[in-house]
Amino acid sequence: MHDLRRQALESGKTVSRKARSRIASGASSKANSAVNSPAHSRAASRANSDDEEYLSDGTAWSTNSIDDILNGEGAELTPDAWKAELNTRIEQIVDRKRSSTEGRGDSLRAYAHILMARFSKDEVDRRMSELLPSILWSIKQETTEQETVKALKALAVTIITVDSDDIYDSVADLLRRKISDSESIEVKVGAIHALSIAAFFGGASETEMEDIMSFLVEIVESDGLFVNAHDEASVVTAALEAWGLLATEVEDMEDATEAAIEAFVDQLESADAGVQIAAGENIALLYEKSYSPLEADEEYEADSEEDGDVSGDKMVKRYTVYRRQDQLLHTLDELAGISGRGISKKDKKSLHSSFADIRNSVEKPTRGPKYSTALDQDTGRAYGAGRMKVKINRSVEVRIDKWWKLQRLNALRRVLQGGFTHQYDENEAVSRCLPFSVMKSR
Template sequence: MSDLRRRALAGGKTVSRKARSKPESGLSSGNHTPNGSPGNSRAGSRANSRPGSRYASEDEYASESENDDIMTISTNSVSGEDDPGNTWAERLQDRVAELQDRKRSSVQGREATLGAYNHLLKHHFAQRQLDKSVAELMPILLRGIRNGSSDEERLRTLQAFTLTVLTCSPETIFEQALPILKAACQDADAENVKVEAIYALCIAVSYGGGSSTAAEETLDFFLEIIESDGQSVGAPDSGAVVTAALQAWAFVASHMEDLTVQSEAAIEAFIEQLDSSDPDVQTSAGVNIALLFEAAREYEEETGESFDMQYNQHRIMTRMAEIVRDSSKSVSKKGRRHLRSNFSSIVTSLERGKGPGYSTAGRAGPNPHTGGPRTDEQGEFREFGYRERIRIYNQFLLINTWSLHSRAELLKTLLGGGFGIHYLENPIVKDILGSADVEYIPNAKSRK
């Protein structure tokens, strides 16, 4: 269709200094052209950010990235109120036009434009604004991933690709993207580029038109990274790359109806990674083990057939207890606390056949005769139950399965401070978390 190739609006307005300072403007205060140097904040890698898993607590949607927090605060997540003549949709169209005009741009200009484009897509649901340009934009992003002139350009282009797929879900992009994303995993020099390529691949196969066979092959690709400690993609002993592969494996696996074929090799690899020296790798491996046992329980409940995991749950739990104890000698206090919290949730899950964040603490039920609490002899003890929740404005999402946990954690990593907006407005994100129970908060403000 001809309108798919229509160029986006070219900005010709006078831009105020305040507007230029916004991250989504693509302009720095010292350079008024789109191809100028990037702003003061660079879109750094998510590779070194710890996977957020605050069990037994409320996780209010927020960015895990300090840089993203700063960008969000500077624009109040929905910037444009102080510049009504230049809406976020118009700024997005300007950025799309700049991406389409690669020949007249510099490396620094493209980096700045991509950073602004990514910020806008994180903090606004822009499917309608991108519908007419996405067919032309996706090949441009794939070329940028393959031929980017700097690590930063490739990094931001990968992020732009992932956010665009999450926004528009182009159903035919996976086959075209697969060899390019795999190559980025393997040939990139920078660790953070490999991490973003892994995330992009997992989103592309799930929401870019990948088949069930493609999903199985992608799981095998991620598993090879895990089994080789990153060696298969040229990142030997990289905790960040292995952690990303573990998270991506869990996300894709959470969309599979049957994991019986993948389970045997996968659980062996995950158990081996429990001995990693990186707490993030250990935590992600533990989560994936819990995910597999959850899949086994569901399979047996639905089919009545046995799902033989070949591994004794008690031995796995004993090993986790040993890791927590021994970590005091080699892991920082913060890392040790993180590991202990996550492993405690995983062990409870394996012991009780529950999901993440299940609390066995509780209180006695009321005594119907006195109105006070029952004594132990008088009756039931009510456990607190699932405590892992995500607050989004006036509602809580209850995360009570490892499948949901894996999906939510990856989305929070990819969307940062825009997670809540996408949950409320983006049908793709809503579908990803569709199985979550929702609790509404009385008297809390909803998003207008």
């Protein structure tokens, strides 16, 4: 992929020098090895991302029995056949003495696939005392990359399934070690996402979440070098995404904003579209969180910076997110209209769509993703927020009208994939993260 940072240099765009002073800066990426500028995550193939690979893993059983069992297909299959299959897979995972490395990887993959498609809390709860240590053993030993990556994905979906406040303490240290010490990029990525899921759903305190967020910012600032993954775009993207999820749970972000915003603005210069978009969405989230509703005992000030949100509440700016906002808006404008023969059509479309929304929210922080100022011909009013919706069933939908909602939705979909809507219906841990709307009948 064409180096977007080289584009910036050739156009005379000002390039940040902040990373030069960091020990993490080191050498720049291969494409820019001769340029005396901050290193930014190198381009990586987005066609075979970790999430997309997980989807293909899920369909890999089409020649076997897993999907047939989940769908209740076949004359001899009962509606609860998936429970028997799940118990078989759990047995294979916990009985390490009788399993091979390849067999454990297959069992972990099948186990995670069933948990995504069926809410299995009762079945998993009964075996957690054996199951969790076995999954953690596969992660700790790292016998093969495949088994470890599958174990990390199985751990994440298990945490969402059991919805227990006791899990974080059992897994946090191991996941931090894997992020720092594993030689596998895929393992690092899986461990970053699993750590954020464990903190969010597994009982971490706000202080522990803030500590993880600081750790993730170090990864972003150093372009991955902080965890021995220099210029690995997938690792930096994972750190940005994990940070975004945890930030939605922290009420007051004022103190953490200054360091985080600098790191994210720097990553807008990355050569990888995934890194740029993840950084941009975090920037939009920080702007959104800098506003809060006008309190009952607060007086209205005519010259204060304020706006109304989608609920009609009066929103008031509490602090400044970024002092060079004009410069930031210029950068966002460039990304929203970026062109070039070296950029794939898919990346170009993603950049245009994402950064148009991000720029809109930086300028007007109470406007969430997909906010539209276009007028509805029937009502004469602006469409506003709420154009992004996820239909759960005939009467329930989730409106993604805030950046914090989008961050949570993306995190849940990374873990649950196509099982998200079923889990939203059945799993309280999922539904409480995103408030739903009752669909109006026509």
